[in-house]
Amino acid sequence: MTSASKISLNRRTLLCGAASAALMPVVGFPRASFAQEDVVKIGFLAPLTGPVAAWGKPGLDGCKIWADWMNEAGGIEIGGKPHRIEFASYDDEDDAGKARAGATQLIRESDVKFIMMLGGNSWPGVEEIAARQGMLVSTLLPSDLTPNTETLIAPCEVHPIYNVTGVDWLAANRPELKTAVICAQDDALGKPSVATYLAAFEAAGIEVLGDPLFFDPATTDFAPVMTQLLAKNPDILCLDTCYADYVHPLCEQAFQQGYKGQIISCTLDFYQRIVERTSKEFMEGVIFQFPDFDDKALNDPRINFRKPNDFYAEYVKRYGATEWSAVSWEYSSIMDLWADAAQRAGSVEPADVLKAMKEGGKGKHAFGEARWWGKDLFGLDNALVGDWPVVVIRDGKATIAEFRSIPDWWDKHGPLLIKHMTDLGQMWSQRT
Amino acid sequence: MSDFLLQTAFNASYAASYMALIAVGLVLIFGVMGVINFAHGELYMAGAYAVVFFYAGLGLPFIVAVAIGLVFVGCLGMLMELALFRPLRTNPLGGLIASIGFLLMLQTVAVLGFGLRNQNVPPVSQGRITVGGAFLTYERLYVILATVGLLLALWLFLRKSKFGWALRACAQDREAASLQGISINQTARYAMFIGAGLAGVAGALTAPLVAPTPYMGHTVIVTAFIIIIVGGIGSLEGAVLAAIIYAFVHTFVTTFFDGVIANIVGLLLMLAVLVVKPQGLFGVRERA
Numbered sequence: 001m002t003s004a005s006k007i008s009l010n011r012r013t014l015l016c017g018a019a020s021a022a023l024m025p026v027v028g029f030p031r032a033s034f035a036q037e038d039v040v041k042i043g044f045l046a047p048l049t050g051p052v053a054a055w056g057k058p059g060l061d062g063c064k065i066w067a068d069w070m071n072e073a074g075g076i077e078i079g080g081k082p083h084r085i086e087f088a089s090y091d092d093e094d095d096a097g098k099a100r101a102g103a104t105q106l107i108r109e110s111d112v113k114f115i116m117m118l119g120g121n122s123w124p125g126v127e128e129i130a131a132r133q134g135m136l137v138s139t140l141l142p143s144d145l146t147p148n149t150e151t152l153i154a155p156c157e158v159h160p161i162y163n164v165t166g167v168d169w170l171a172a173n174r175p176e177l178k179t180a181v182i183c184a185q186d187d188a189l190g191k192p193s194v195a196t197y198l199a200a201f202e203a204a205g206i207e208v209l210g211d212p213l214f215f216d217p218a219t220t221d222f223a224p225v226m227t228q229l230l231a232k233n234p235d236i237l238c239l240d241t242c243y244a245d246y247v248h249p250l251c252e253q254a255f256q257q258g259y260k261g262q263i264i265s266c267t268l269d270f271y272q273r274i275v276e277r278t279s280k281e282f283m284e285g286v287i288f289q290f291p292d293f294d295d296k297a298l299n300d301p302r303i304n305f306r307k308p309n310d311f312y313a314e315y316v317k318r319y320g321a322t323e324w325s326a327v328s329w330e331y332s333s334i335m336d337l338w339a340d341a342a343q344r345a346g347s348v349e350p351a352d353v354l355k356a357m358k359e360g361g362k363g364k365h366a367f368g369e370a371r372w373w374g375k376d377l378f379g380l381d382n383a384l385v386g387d388w389p390v391v392v393i394r395d396g397k398a399t400i401a402e403f404r405s406i407p408d409w410w411d412k413h414g415p416l417l418i419k420h421m422t423d424l425g426q427m428w429s430q431r432t
Numbered sequence: 433m434s435d436f437l438l439q440t441a442f443n444a445s446y447a448a449s450y451m452a453l454i455a456v457g458l459v460l461i462f463g464v465m466g467v468i469n470f471a472h473g474e475l476y477m478a479g480a481y482a483v484v485f486f487y488a489g490l491g492l493p494f495i496v497a498v499a500i501g502l503v504f505v506g507c508l509g510m511l512m513e514l515a516l517f518r519p520l521r522t523n524p525l526g527g528l529i530a531s532i533g534f535l536l537m538l539q540t541v542a543v544l545g546f547g548l549r550n551q552n553v554p555p556v557s558q559g560r561i562t563v564g565g566a567f568l569t570y571e572r573l574y575v576i577l578a579t580v581g582l583l584l585a586l587w588l589f590l591r592k593s594k595f596g597w598a599l600r601a602c603a604q605d606r607e608a609a610s611l612q613g614i615s616i617n618q619t620a621r622y623a624m625f626i627g628a629g630l631a632g633v634a635g636a637l638t639a640p641l642v643a644p645t646p647y648m649g650h651t652v653i654v655t656a657f658i659i660i661i662v663g664g665i666g667s668l669e670g671a672v673l674a675a676i677i678y679a680f681v682h683t684f685v686t687t688f689f690d691g692v693i694a695n696i697v698g699l700l701l702m703l704a705v706l707v708v709k710p711q712g713l714f715g716v717r718e719r720a
Contacts, residue, residue: 049548051645186692216691220642220651223443224686231436245550248643256560256569257439273552 043112048091059331066332096125136350145378154383160193162388165404169390171204177235184240186214193241195420226253239265269325290326297400305366333366435565448679449579455671457630463603464623467527471535473649479635480644505632509624542646550643664715
């Protein structure tokens with residue numbers, strides 16, 4: 001009996017102990033504590049599945065790191081009180097209809113104060129609700145900007161305008177390259193980027209052979225596309241802003257069809273896989289625009305992104321090195337800007353944050369001081385533009401070659417860009 | 433220019449090869465069982481994922497992974513016959529609807545098991561044949577050679593073996609075949625194994641070239657239907673010839689113009705055949 005009662009007691013103790021242990025993370029650890037009302041919710045509305053997921057999901061993963069670090073440090077201080085940041089995500093699958101449903105849910109049910117989007121194909125679904133609610137929304141694609149939605153901002157990526165820096169650098173460093181061909185998927189992302197590359201090549205004195213090749217986004221076999229491009233015998237093969245699912249087979253086909261010239265691309269997500277499927281020699285010197293954040297060049301004092309190397313290390317630890325994509329850091333850098341503006345405004349209300357963010361016409365972009373710009377191209381100055389890195393593959397690894405100024409290029413060649421944007425129907429007045 | 437044409441011909445030969453495998457499988461299933469198998473694209477996808485799992489994941493030799501893909505997807509086909517098509521044999525639309533349901537199930541299983549992202553399959557070989565200025569990689573050559581071998585084996589099987597005769601008899605007239613003592617259930621089961629296995633092996637062979645996704649079946653099923661309509665529904669020879677014609681037309685138009693125009697030309701080709709020869713190139717005119 002004694003023994004049985006002891007067992008019973010022990011079991012109870014064990015159960016109590018287990019229950020306490022289970023509850024410890026919820027109630028027990030002191031750290032930063034937040035009252036239930038001291039939570040600010042941020043909406044993340046981007047493709048988390050489908051062919052464009054590479055420009056959504058890795059960004060959400062990066063935001064989780066950002067939020068963990070921010071909350072561990074006490075959250076953001078609004079009106080003297082610490083606030084915890086939480087993300088509410090919705091997979092818009094790069095589809096306008098789903099984005100509309102997502103925006104409605106995020107605003108009405110999750111009560112978010114700010115929505116981050118990839119933009120492009122999904123933006124038309126959100127435009128009306130954002131304007132009606134006065135919701136502050138960010139896009140990675142400033143080609144979404146129009147004067148109709150003053151609360152839409154492009155505070156991180158001025159896609160595709162930064163592509164001019166890659167061409168500019170290439171022309172300065174490899175002046176012997178005189179001809180180029182361009183291909184892109186025929187969609188809202190491909191066309192403005194083609195216009196930008198056309199302007200950049202013209203400014204650099206590089207001849208584009210034939211018309212740009214716009215391929216069907218449903219293409220699965222890229223051999224014919226590459227055969228057509230290489231038939232023109234170009235010095236430079238420009239892959240524009242193709243999705244990762246297209247860049248990989250395009251590079252592979254270029255390799256398999258014996259191309260030995262220069263490749264330039266806007267993105268080169270998961271480039272390690274391309275190196276694996278081609279060769280280090282083939283990929284040597286490929287130019288694109290998105291660095292790995294373990295790059296020591298990002299420790300330069302002018303860089304505003306906090307602890308980029310640590311961020312990259314944490315990202316690799318959590319998700320793996322091959323999961324790093326062009327957007328892994330971008331949404332987090334937008335959150336840096338938002339948090340800074342919200343703290344200065346003493347409010348998380350969209351109008352207050354936007355006002356603080358644009359104060360003085362300048363802002364702290366991830367890659368240095370930048371200015372709010374875009375009236376000539378987008379009808380309003382809601383794009384934050386400054387320097388942008390030119391990234392080169394060296395010995396199988398992405399390396400920042402140089403930071404180049406987008407505003408400097410614009411000051412010299414702005415009319416060229418407007419001309420090509422107009423020719424392809426990509427000016428804001430043509431899109432609305 | 434000759435290099436350019438040769439390169440395009442190489443590209444087209446590869447496309448014709450894997451599409452012929454898929455279309456012949458689809459025709460076989462339709463011919464023997466009278467079922468339009470909408471899940472055929474997903475059987476192709478399942479074959480590709482077999483390679484993702486066994487070759488890219490477990491590191492088995494590529495040829496072993498392809499063989500597993502063939503058998504695994506063939507067994508999936510037999511399961512479909514047993515669980516879906518046989519109970520619905522008397523319902524003309526039942527098999528079609530059931531195959532759509534099965535399609536969604538296969539996609540979901542792939543998403544749950546492997547995620548939504550494109551899968552990276554390491555290259556089998558980086559070698560290539562150079563003819564003039566045109567290149568044919570070994571990976572694409574393997575697909576072409578395997579297709580020729582498999583289709584030849586299938587042709588011999590159907591023409592020279594008793595079981596092949598039984599399959600053809602069922603395809604011609606199921607009831608008459610049954611009266612001759614041919615087991616319809618057994619014939620249907622093996623037809624599904626072969627038809628599904630061909631789609632599976634096409635997916636497995638092309639997996640290193642296409643970066644598999646759970647939704648990769650969509651594109652091929654549309655093309656496969658165009659091919660079997662052009663070739664003549666129920667005709668294996670027609671499917672092979674139509675695959676070659678379609679692939680060459682599509683690839684050359686893509687190369688000289690672009691892919692959207694190529695899709696339109698492909699549909700126009702189908703329309704033209706339907707107008708001139710409604711039963712397809714090798715199809716048999718139905719008796720009134």
